[in-house]
Amino acid sequence: MKVFxxxxxxxxxxxxxxxxxxxxxxxxxxxxxxxGFRAQDLEDPSFESKLGLALEKTxxxxxxxxxxxxxxxxxxxxxxxxxxxxxxxxSLETQMAKLEENRVRFGAASTVVSRRLALLRYVVTDGNG
Numbered sequence: 001m002k003v004f005x006x007x008x009x010x011x012x013x014x015x016x017x018x019x020x021x022x023x024x025x026x027x028x029x030x031x032x033x034x035x036g037f038r039a040q041d042l043e044d045p046s047f048e049s050k051l052g053l054a055l056e057k058t059x060x061x062x063x064x065x066x067x068x069x070x071x072x073x074x075x076x077x078x079x080x081x082x083x084x085x086x087x088x089x090x091s092l093e094t095q096m097a098k099l100e101e102n103r104v105r106f107g108a109a110s111t112v113v114s115r116r117l118a119l120l121r122y123v124v125t126d127g128n129g
Contacts, residue, residue: 019106036088
């Protein structure tokens with residue numbers, strides 16, 4: 001049960017990060033025409049390794065799921081291109097691609113959470129649903 005709850009907590013952190021990153025990326029899109037605005041991104045330690053932490057390593061031949069989930073997200077300047085004449089570094093195409101990638105990550109994490117909760121519901125009701 002501990003592994004189950006730990007994995008839900010990790011997935012919650014992934015979903016929180018993607019939600020926060022969406023806000024930062026949306027701000028970039030909103031400021032695509034703002035003179036002097038520099039594109040930003042919310043950096044986070046490896047997303048994929050966090051999802052892998054839900055797997056328990058029970059044999060020395062298993063692939064390690066990753067490290068700890070710790071590590072805070074931080075907003076960093078993420079210039080998409082060299083500044084235009086007005087100093088703006090936002091590329092609308094790059095930001096839209098990042099938003100789509102972020103949407104897919106959130107969707108994957110929420111699907112895993114939904115399935116785990118459905119499994120828990122199934123177990124609690126003895127399969128009588």
